[in-house]
Amino acid sequence: MSDRPVVGFIGLGLMGHGIAKNIRKGGYEMWVRDPFNRASVESLISIGAQESASPKDMAGKCDVIQICLPSSHHVESVVRGEDGIIAGARSGLVVIDASTADPGSTAKLAAELSEKGARLVDAPLGRTPKEAEAGTLDAMVGCDENLLEVVRPIIECWAGTITHVGPVGSGHKMKLLMNFIGMSYGALFSEAVVLGAKVGIAPKVIRNVIGPSRMGNGFFDTFMRYVVDRDRDAHKFTIANAAKDLRYVTTMAAEAEVVSIMASAARHYYAHVEAIGHASDFVPMLSDHVGALNGLNLAETAR
Known part of the structure; x- marks a missing residue:
C-alpha cells in the first residue's frame, strides 16, 4: 500500500455520506458506490470522488474499501457476490467494515478475504448522523495493532475517538x-x-x-x-x-x-x-x- 492509499466507499446512507465526505476532504482519492442513495453519490462526486461500477471494480482500483451498510446480509452480498469485493480483490487490500454486524459473519468474511491476501478491519460507529457529518464519530476497532496503524489516518478523518477493542470481530x-x-x-x-x-x-x-x-x-x-x-x-x-x-x-x-x-x-x-x-x-x-x-x-x- 502506498503512503496515500486510494479509498473506496460502499454505503452512503445517513452515516456513510458524512464519513465518506470527510475521508474525501482528507485528501484521499476516492471511489464510491451506492445504488440506493443517488443524491449522496452526486454529493461525493461534486467534491471530487468517482463512481465505481461494482464492488469488484472498486476492489481492482482501491487499496482500502470502507463499507457502511445496514446489516451483515448486505455486507456479505457486496463482499461475496459475483461482482463482489472478493471477486476483484488484490493482495494487500484492506476492507474496513463500519456496519453494525453479526460477529460470526465478520469472522467468516475475514477468513475468506485472507485467502485472497486481503485483510478485514471491523470499525463500527458510535454517535449519530450529525457527528458523521462533523467527522467526530466514535470508532470501535477490531484488528491487530499493526493493521490499525495502517488504517488509522483514514479513520481519523471521520472519528473523534478511536478505541482498539481487540482482534478482528471485537469491534462488532x-x-x-x-x-x-x-x-x-x-x-x-x-x-x-x-x-x-x-x-x-x-x-x-x-x-x-x-x-x-x-x-x-x-x-x-x-x-x-x-x-x-x-x-x-x-x-x-x-x-x-x-x-x-x-x-x-x-x-x-x-x-x-x-x-x-x-x-x-x-x-x-x-x-x-x-x-x-x-x-x-x-x-x-x-x-x-x-x-x-x-x-x-x-x-x-x-x-
Whole structure:
C-alpha cells in the first residue's frame, strides 16, 4: 500500500455520506458506490470522488474499501457476490467494515478475504448522523495493532475517538453491547413514560425529574425530545435497525451460552413494531406503540 492509499466507499446512507465526505476532504482519492442513495453519490462526486461500477471494480482500483451498510446480509452480498469485493480483490487490500454486524459473519468474511491476501478491519460507529457529518464519530476497532496503524489516518478523518477493542470481530461485538444498552433504554423509557401517563405523571414531568438526575443521559435527552416535543428527527435510528441489532445480540448471547433475558425482552417490543408495519419509525416512536398496546395515545398525552 502506498503512503496515500486510494479509498473506496460502499454505503452512503445517513452515516456513510458524512464519513465518506470527510475521508474525501482528507485528501484521499476516492471511489464510491451506492445504488440506493443517488443524491449522496452526486454529493461525493461534486467534491471530487468517482463512481465505481461494482464492488469488484472498486476492489481492482482501491487499496482500502470502507463499507457502511445496514446489516451483515448486505455486507456479505457486496463482499461475496459475483461482482463482489472478493471477486476483484488484490493482495494487500484492506476492507474496513463500519456496519453494525453479526460477529460470526465478520469472522467468516475475514477468513475468506485472507485467502485472497486481503485483510478485514471491523470499525463500527458510535454517535449519530450529525457527528458523521462533523467527522467526530466514535470508532470501535477490531484488528491487530499493526493493521490499525495502517488504517488509522483514514479513520481519523471521520472519528473523534478511536478505541482498539481487540482482534478482528471485537469491534462488532462491542458495538452490539452498546446497542443492546441503547435499545434496552428505548424499551425501558417507553414503558416508563406510558406507565407514568397511566398513573397521572405527564411525560414532561418525567423529563424534568430524570433529565438532570444521575439517571439522565444523552439517549434519554433525544428520546424525550420526541416524546415531549414531538421532534421526529431527534434520534434518527430506525426500529428495523434496532430489531436487527437485538437479534444479533441474542444470537451472540446464545453462541456464548449466556442467559439473555433483558435483550430478549427488549427485542420483542421492536419485533412487534416491525410486525405491524412500522419498521421505518425511529426508536423514540416505540413509545407511541407501547402506549397503543396500553390503550393510550401518547401524543395527545404529551400535548
